[in-house]
Amino acid sequence: MSARILDGEVIAKSIKDEIARRTIKRVDEGHRPPGLAIILVGDDPSSHVYVRLKKKDCEVVGFHTKICLFDESASENEVVSCVHRFNLNENIDGILVQLPLPPQIDTLTVIKTINPEKDVDGIHPYNLGMLTLREPAIRSCTSKGIMSLLDQTDIPIRGLDATVVGASNHVGRPACLELLRAGCTVTSCHRFSRDTRSHVVSADIVISATGVAGLIEGNWIKPGAIVIDVGIERQIDGSLRGDVDFDSVIKVAGWLTPVPGGVGPMTRASMLENVMEAAEKVAP
Incomplete structure (x- = not known):
């Protein structure tokens, strides 16, 4: 017996193709393309690779991105203030904080600062709570x-x-x-x-x-x-x-x-779906 392979790359591509079509349709109807803000703290090589991949995914499906970079020494207040700015930015539908964060920054404090409707990672306590109730809002x-x-x-x-x-x-x-x-x-x-x-x-x-x-x-x-x-x-x-x-x-x-x-690849495709769904709630 030999297992069948679940190829995430192939499945993710079909999801991204559909999201790209939805983006084109939105723009043709006079809406702006969905927007994602990414906050990255520090110099962790893996985190930088993941952010580059997410940015590339957004480009492929027609989303616009804003990336906020902080040094490893950044304070919690600096990161929280950045989240607040993106919460208020009407051109941003999703906010993603690349984890892990440096030890001087409390991860839960930062995550709780994100507007749950823009939490496209699906890890805000509100969104996890709704999943617990079997009424998911934005899924992890x-x-x-x-x-x-x-x-x-x-x-x-x-x-x-x-x-x-x-x-x-x-x-x-x-x-x-x-x-x-x-x-x-x-x-x-x-x-x-x-x-x-x-x-x-x-x-x-x-x-x-x-x-x-x-x-x-x-x-x-x-x-x-x-x-x-x-x-x-x-x-x-x-x-x-x-x-x-x-x-x-x-x-x-x-x-x-x-x-x-x-x-x-499926995690990143799901993030794109979450951004699109957040944008469609603002302007169906």
Whole structure:
């Protein structure tokens, strides 16, 4: 048995093509194109790469972007003030703060400053709270992208057993909420879980988001399971590796996402969808 690959690049391209068509339609109807503001603090190479990719995605679909760069030494007040300015800017539909932030800046304080209607990362307490109530407003990008990947399998997931490894506010917890909303029976594993493997081996759906390269091995996987690898870590040789040991898991799983090219492109495509939806609420 060899798993079928869930190619995030291909699926994301179809989403971006549709968003580009919607942008053209908006402009033809006399509306401005959607606008995204990105706030980047510090010199972290990975963060700068991610911001460049997001800016390029926006260009592809016709959005305009404003990028606010701060030195590593920036104060919390400086970043919060920048968020406030974008909150008031009527040409900006979405605000994205690139994480992680330096230690002198409290991440939650900054996130809570964002107008929930412009929180296109979907991680403001209001938006996560609405997801908890099964009435999502703006959905968290990565978990939204994961659900789009699951849709591509054409497997009805209602009633399936799902295990999410990793419980971050940005990925693991929203993913659990999305799966519950879809009717799955959900198990959340985290750093205090005593035996993560025992929860993974019986799961029909496995989502891993820990950043621990090669954590999930083939002998952890139920034959035919859907395996979504959110983790990504650069190795000493420069290669990228996910949480899932690809070579062993592909022999057992039914569906598997690659790293790179799986969840990452879908996260960015979901962010574009969120920006478009925010813009359409202002000017349908």
